[in-house]
Amino acid sequence: MGSSKPWEDILEEFAGVRTFSAKSCLKYFQPLREYLEELVAKGELNVGWTCGNNRSSRRNFIGRNIYFILFLKFIFSKIFFHL
Numbered sequence: 001m002g003s004s005k006p007w008e009d010i011l012e013e014f015a016g017v018r019t020f021s022a023k024s025c026l027k028y029f030q031p032l033r034e035y036l037e038e039l040v041a042k043g044e045l046n047v048g049w050t051c052g053n054n055r056s057s058r059r060n061f062i063g064r065n066i067y068f069i070l071f072l073k074f075i076f077s078k079i080f081f082h083l
Contacts, residue, residue: 008018039045 011020012018036045040047
């Protein structure tokens with residue numbers, strides 16, 4: 001599977017259909033969407049984020065998280081490149 005077959009063939013084998021639509025997911029989550037839109041309209045839910053220092057936000061992110069980034073780099077190097 002994967003690159004050897006078109007995705008429609010794999011979908012048909014797996015689900016019995018050759019097409020995919022997100023309509024059922026959208027219909028299922030419609031009440032939640034309406035509720036969240038209502039909260040946003042009332043001002044009870046803030047959407048988005050603010051950055052206190054726009055000119056160096058990436059540098060600040062790296063500076064604040066450098067030890068975590070180095071830890072992840074170490075872990076991934078051990079997982080993927082350990083022979």
